[in-house]
Amino acid sequence: MNSRVEQSDSAGDIVKYVLALVLVAAGLFAFYWFEGQWPNVARVLSAGGGVVAGVVVFLTSRKGAQVREFLSESRFELRKVVWPKRQEATRTTWVVILVVVAISLLLAFFDVIVQAAVKWLLAR
Template sequence: MNAKSEVASTGRDTAKLLVAVFLLIGGIALFYLFEEYSLLLRVLGLLAITGGAIAVALQSVPGRNVWDFAVAARTEVRKVVWPSRQETIQTTLIVFAMVLLIGIVLWLFDMMLMAIVRSITG
């Protein structure tokens, strides 16, 4: 948990986020508008505009909150103890065996119910 105090979002933050959104929309529009230029140049331009939009968005409180969340999530993922290859294979085989077993049980139950319905309906 973070002990940081929450800072309320202001009208400036909303304006910054709107500028970032308009930058992205403008970048996408320019990407398709300058269709006669090479794809590489258009993609590089779009990436530059996207980077600028991200930089503007990170200047706002919600943008910093998203960035802090991403950093915290990355830290938590690094703490995870991932299973070894052998554990993964064993778990996968157990799942396959259980699916097969439950499938057979349900198939037998279905056949039994079908036999009961046939005997009742004639």
């Protein structure tokens, strides 16, 4: 990410944040308020439309631009990832399973030993 001096939000951005929240809240309000009056499809579309409209308004603000830049940089970095082949992933999965089983058995053994020691001490 770029190292920039953070600036405070302008009045226009604050209005956009509030408008985005109002749009999301309105969509959710319509979803619950019109239960039984509107078909479920219309209620889901109202909630989805409110969320989408809120996100669109938010993305036009300065913070929204930062979010878009972050997502763009993240996508660029994901292209650099060397993903394992299927065979390598399968082998690694088996190693993890075997280690988990071994540690589970070791902890169970220690649990039995501690339990026997506590019973022996309490029996005295």
